[in-house]
Amino acid sequence: MFRITKEFHFSASHQLTSLPPDHQCARLHGHNYIVEVELSAKELNEHGFVRDYRDLAPLKRYIDESFDHRHLNDVLGHEQVTAEYLARHFYEWCKARLPETSAVRVSETPKTWAEYRP
């Protein structure tokens, strides 16, 4: 199996309102998010690629236009804007366009990663 990954970066605010009020993430705050998309294939295409990295350009546009410098509770339309839910959201967006999508990871801080891999 061959696997490739590409990272996308954006900055955004969120507020996890279901957490207890003394949890720091119940307050409005922001992160410099990293989204890492993983694509997999048993065989390479005629160019020796799982998929051209350039084919992920629409995801960059989607992130720049809809997520960068926005409030994620508004973007996703719910209050549980966790790294886990973001990873699943981006997985489903990518899978609908790029069938080789096998997982998406999201980082909120330099020490944390959440992954969605069905």
Ligand SMILES: Nc1nc2c(c(=O)[nH]1)N=C([C@H](O)[C@H](O)COP(=O)(O)OP(=O)(O)OP(=O)(O)O)CN2
């Ligand atoms: N499983 C999850 N736990 C937490 C999430 C999440 O999305 N999934 N999100 C948050 C906060 O939004 C934020 O990411 C804070 O994370 P945390 O690692 O607790 O933040 P710190 O950098 O302040 O942690 P230190 O240990 O002080 O470095 C919380 N949990």
Ligand SMILES: [Zn+2]
């Ligand atoms: Zn947070």
